[in-house]
Amino acid sequence: MEISDTELMLLGLVAEMPRHGYELEQVIVHRAMREWTAIGFSSIYFLLGKLQKRGLIRAYTSRASNRTKAQIPGADSQISDQESEPNTKPRKVFTVSKKGMRILKNQALRSLREISAHYSSLTRGLLQWPFLSREEALAALQDRLEALRSEEDRLSGLQLDQQPLPDYENAMYDFALSQIESEYEWVKRTAEYMETKPWN
Amino acid sequence: MEISDTELMLLGLVAEMPRHGYELEQVIVHRAMREWTAIGFSSIYFLLGKLQKRGLIRAYTSRASNRTKAQIPGADSQISDQESEPNTKPRKVFTVSKKGMRILKNQALRSLREISAHYSSLTRGLLQWPFLSREEALAALQDRLEALRSEEDRLSGLQLDQQPLPDYENAMYDFALSQIESEYEWVKRTAEYMETKPWN
Numbered sequence: 001m002e003i004s005d006t007e008l009m010l011l012g013l014v015a016e017m018p019r020h021g022y023e024l025e026q027v028i029v030h031r032a033m034r035e036w037t038a039i040g041f042s043s044i045y046f047l048l049g050k051l052q053k054r055g056l057i058r059a060y061t062s063r064a065s066n067r068t069k070a071q072i073p074g075a076d077s078q079i080s081d082q083e084s085e086p087n088t089k090p091r092k093v094f095t096v097s098k099k100g101m102r103i104l105k106n107q108a109l110r111s112l113r114e115i116s117a118h119y120s121s122l123t124r125g126l127l128q129w130p131f132l133s134r135e136e137a138l139a140a141l142q143d144r145l146e147a148l149r150s151e152e153d154r155l156s157g158l159q160l161d162q163q164p165l166p167d168y169e170n171a172m173y174d175f176a177l178s179q180i181e182s183e184y185e186w187v188k189r190t191a192e193y194m195e196t197k198p199w200n
Numbered sequence: 201m202e203i204s205d206t207e208l209m210l211l212g213l214v215a216e217m218p219r220h221g222y223e224l225e226q227v228i229v230h231r232a233m234r235e236w237t238a239i240g241f242s243s244i245y246f247l248l249g250k251l252q253k254r255g256l257i258r259a260y261t262s263r264a265s266n267r268t269k270a271q272i273p274g275a276d277s278q279i280s281d282q283e284s285e286p287n288t289k290p291r292k293v294f295t296v297s298k299k300g301m302r303i304l305k306n307q308a309l310r311s312l313r314e315i316s317a318h319y320s321s322l323t324r325g326l327l328q329w330p331f332l333s334r335e336e337a338l339a340a341l342q343d344r345l346e347a348l349r350s351e352e353d354r355l356s357g358l359q360l361d362q363q364p365l366p367d368y369e370n371a372m373y374d375f376a377l378s379q380i381e382s383e384y385e386w387v388k389r390t391a392e393y394m395e396t397k398p399w400n
Contacts, residue, residue, distance in 0.1 A: 111325030112340035125311030168329035182382035
């Protein structure tokens with residue numbers, strides 16, 4: 001069985017601990033996980049449903065947080081009930097199944113093993129090179145160098161904000177940053193070459 | 201007006217010279233353009249329709265290739281007609297409009313200027329690191345190194361097969377290869393580090 005990149009991410013989060021849908025969105029934001037996989041807010045519930053149907057996760061209903069509140073001694077039970085009303089709705093909590101854990105491991109190993117197609121805006125732009133004027137094209141490459149520096153700063157900052165991170169998560173940031181650095185060097189070198197050579 | 205990556209590629213091909221739909225598919229295959237942008241065979245006609253509706257390309261009807269065949273002196277016109285029957289249908293030929301050329305240039309410069317999100321199977325796999333055993337994870341990284349070498353060979357071979365290529369197309373291959381090489385070095389370094397450190 002194959003699951004998508006976003007399904008793998010959700011499965012991993014549910015495998016860490018039982019979680020409900022809204023909590024998943026919070027964790028995804030808090031841990032900046034959209035850096036690694038594109039996932040829309042609205043698709044989380046849809047994907048959870050798919051994972052459940054295939055027996056990779058199980059759902060049970062929880063009212064735990066609500067009951068805890070109502071049992072606080074001395075609390076005005078009427079107000080407390082009103083205030084916590086959004087929480088009184090039974091919530092679906094998801095856990096990983098044995099089968100789900102097996103698929104999770106297989107798919108994670110497969111992601112490590114197999115390279116994925118990687119399309120870059122850079123090659124898509126270069127493909128149209130003959131239609132551009134020398135000045136415009138070279139200026140655009142200079143702008144790209146600045147964009148790469150900004151992205152490097154943004155990602156380094158994000159990595160710093162998240163500390164302490166486990167080794168493997170720092171490795172993810174380091175990898176992303178190493179690819180940016182490599183692209184920067186390539187663009188710089190190529191822009192210099194394009195500047196010296198006769199135009200097209 | 202913004203157009204998609206695949207629309208930009210089609211627009212560029214039509215801007216090179218007037219082309220009909222099936223010819224576009226042939227050029228895309230022949231020049232291995234799916235290395236740079238994912239485009240399905242069936243979506244070409246749909247996207248051409250979209251570009252036409254927005255006034256970026258124009259379509260006219262051509263029977264030219266058919267007439268040429270029928271006029272070859274001494275040809276058995278009956279057989280020739282039957283043989284060329286698939287070609288006798290009037291064909292829609294697409295050309296770029298003035299507006300289309302403007303959008304093409306703008307979008308190409310934008311692609312050069314702006315970096316795009318880049319999701320890698322590597323970081324998606326690393327994210328699930330805690331669920332994996334040391335042996336499995338390290339073996340998967342070794343497999344990835346082999347996959348990267350194969351991809352390097354495949355892409356270099358493709359570049360060689362296509363020679364002679366203009367400078368900017370060689371640059372596209374060089375860039376893709378430089379990203380693969382950078383990833384290879386990173387995976388090698390990281391696998392060595394992960395091997396020496398205590399597991400999770």
